Amino acid sequence: MGKQSTIEKDIFLPLLATVKKANLLNETELYLQLAMNGEPIDYVPGQFVEVSLAGIGEAPVTITSSPTFKDGFELVVRKVGNVTNAIHKLQTGDKLGIRGPFGKGVYPVEESKGRDIVFICGGIGLVPQRSFINYVLDNRDDYEDVTILLGTKCQSQRFFIDELQSWSKRNDIQFLETVDQGDDCWNGNVGVVTTLIPKIETKLKSAVILICGPPIMYKFVLMALKEYDLSRENIYLNLERRMKCGVGKCGHCQINRCYVCMDGPVFRYSDLATMPEAI
Numbered sequence: 001m002g003k004q005s006t007i008e009k010d011i012f013l014p015l016l017a018t019v020k021k022a023n024l025l026n027e028t029e030l031y032l033q034l035a036m037n038g039e040p041i042d043y044v045p046g047q048f049v050e051v052s053l054a055g056i057g058e059a060p061v062t063i064t065s066s067p068t069f070k071d072g073f074e075l076v077v078r079k080v081g082n083v084t085n086a087i088h089k090l091q092t093g094d095k096l097g098i099r100g101p102f103g104k105g106v107y108p109v110e111e112s113k114g115r116d117i118v119f120i121c122g123g124i125g126l127v128p129q130r131s132f133i134n135y136v137l138d139n140r141d142d143y144e145d146v147t148i149l150l151g152t153k154c155q156s157q158r159f160f161i162d163e164l165q166s167w168s169k170r171n172d173i174q175f176l177e178t179v180d181q182g183d184d185c186w187n188g189n190v191g192v193v194t195t196l197i198p199k200i201e202t203k204l205k206s207a208v209i210l211i212c213g214p215p216i217m218y219k220f221v222l223m224a225l226k227e228y229d230l231s232r233e234n235i236y237l238n239l240e241r242r243m244k245c246g247v248g249k250c251g252h253c254q255i256n257r258c259y260v261c262m263d264g265p266v267f268r269y270s271d272l273a274t275m276p277e278a279i
Helices: 002-012 082-087 123-138 161-169 193-199 215-226
Strands: 015-024 029-036 048-053 057-062 073-078 095-102 117-122 146-154 174-181 208-212 235-238 266-268
Touching: 029 095, 048 073, 048 082, 057 073, 057 082, 057 095, 057 123, 073 082, 073 123, 117 123, 117 193, 117 215, 123 146, 123 208, 123 235, 146 193, 161 174, 174 193, 193 215, 208 215, 215 235
Parallel strands: 117 146, 117 208, 146 174, 208 235
Antiparallel strands: 015 029, 015 095, 029 073, 048 057, 048 095, 235 266
């Protein structure tokens, strides 16, 4: 009985973290670099934390930094409601609560070693993928060809600009970017992210393919990949958008008998075959 109480306390009791950096990336995305007031958290790419502010509430946010990041950990918070609006007002030195990390379904870090990897990111979907992308880049010799496809609605919504530029200059990865709506200041590809798929240089059939973005994107990316007769075993989808409490209590993320916060948020596509409502 005492052991059960200890476990529940660890799950439900937020620990304090301090804001080391807080920068707006665009109109809706806030970058936070956090340090725990005590032991640092141990996480793997794909996991998330519950971020809370006393008297306001909490929200699940996926960790965007790689486990190789040595100075705390990083989050990107989109302003969409009361909690995230309050988080956007935080400044350097402010405190907030952190529960987690949570998530058993994570990116296939070990399984992908020695294989080609393709990241397909749509807008805010870059945030969770970035954790694994930077882990791969920090352990580049462990992986074969690496391809990153990024689609954003328009140029003003792009973020991590300096990082994207550094990726585009690397000769050991293929980085392709597009925007849905072009303008006079954009010289790159114009169109949805699926227009980049035919330009992939790696062998798709043998690659690990990781997809994250807005709900509508999944449908069309999967349709585009279907033309290549790929195994669903090699495709992974991040369903983080469905989460709420992080511990399977609220039911917000329930899909049949599955809880995204407990069993995900990253799922192998073959495991979702009997749950079409998931995507």
